[in-house]
Amino acid sequence: MADIAGISAEQAHREQALVEEVVASFERCQDDRLRVVLQALTRHLHAFLREVRLTEEEWNAAIAFLTEAGHITTDTRQEFVLLSDVLGASMQVVGMNNPEVGDATEATVFGPFFVADAPEIPLGGDMSFGAAGEPCLIEGTVTGTDGRPIPHARIEVWEADEDGFYDVQYTDGRLAARAHLFSDADGSYRFWGLFPTPYPIPHDGPVGRMLQATGRSPMRASHLHFMVTAPGCRTLVTHIFVRGDEQLAIGDSVFGVKESLIKEFVHSAAGTPTPDGRDVGGREWSRARFDIVLPPGEGGGLHVSG
Structure with a gap:
């Protein structure tokens, strides 16, 4: 440490003594x-402070940053989750707590816009509830890693509208582009939503200013959120992404993209009949398949965070 920072052995000893006292x-x-946890946090925090030789001005700026993050956080906006996301901490925690099991579907970040108690829709129902965007049919199956269908799995889905906003980002109290449904007796499911589009994470607060100061984009790749729960299975929190989305090559601001979650979305011209006879108002519509594989483990409850 003394060689790296150019400090005296006596100064290094005093600093290390403080670390040991706090631990x-x-x-x-x-x-x-x-x-x-607290002892490890202490060691790593002090190691960071000593490595960068943090100044008192920088320490005050950090406190102000965290204070502002707290002030801007509300019931529908979690700036600390956003900070965790853009630092890759959220994805690291997801990866550590969701190790690969066979061909189980990979997990990714939860995000800050989940809302509990979204309305239930029937199989084949529409979760957009009038949100703007191109109608999109999502269908697939829910199975275990043994290949057996999982009936009545709870599937939570939520997404942004074509303007890149979730319902909770509007001030009129709308509830749109989110719902839950249950897989059928054979494990199959289907619902209508919106074709996903790229959008920026909220960047009008301290996290956004940090991204701007460091030359990073706030943009997320186009995606649709899923949370799937079933008794005896590990809860899955994941997204699906749109193959061909230009943002995939540029990068996802929260590091949530995994190759296995990139899916083909097939567009049909306006006037093309839908497979279930749904009236989409003569508009262009799209279709994608997402087969979900749940690993065994504890689960079945609703895991809410952020």
Whole structure:
């Protein structure tokens, strides 16, 4: 440490002594996991401070940044989740807690726009509820890693409209482009939503200014959110992405893209009949297939975060 930062051995000793004192202060913690986490956090936090030789001005700026993140957070906007997302922390936690199991569908970030208790729609129903965008039929199956169909799996779906906004970002209280449904007895499911489009994460707050200052784009690749739960299975939180979306080559601001989740969306010209006879008002419509494979594990409940 002294060689890297050019500090004296005496200064390095004083700094290390403080680290050890703070770590030792948690030794009386009766919760073993909490003690391990806080002691590790202390070591890594102090290592970061010492590596970059953080100035008092920079420390004050960091406190102001976090304070503003707290002030801008509401019931429908979680700036700390956004910060976790753009730093890749969210994806790291997802990856650590959702190891690969056979051909199970890969997980990705939860995002800040999930809303519990979205309305239920029947199989083949429309989750857009009037949100603007090109009608899109999503269909597939829910199975286990053993290949057996999973009937009555709960499938939560939500997405942005064609203007790149989720319903909660509007101020009129609308509820649109989100719903839940259940897989059929044979594990199949289908619903109508919107063709996904790219959009920026909220960038009018401290996280957005951080991205701008570092030359990073706030744009997310086009996607549709899923959360799938079933008894005896690990809860799956994931997206599907649009093959051919130009944003995939540029990058996703929250690092959520995985190759296995990129799907083909096939467009049909205006006036083309839909497979279920749905009236789409003579508009162009699209179609994609997403077969979901759930690994065994604890699950079946609704996991809400952010």
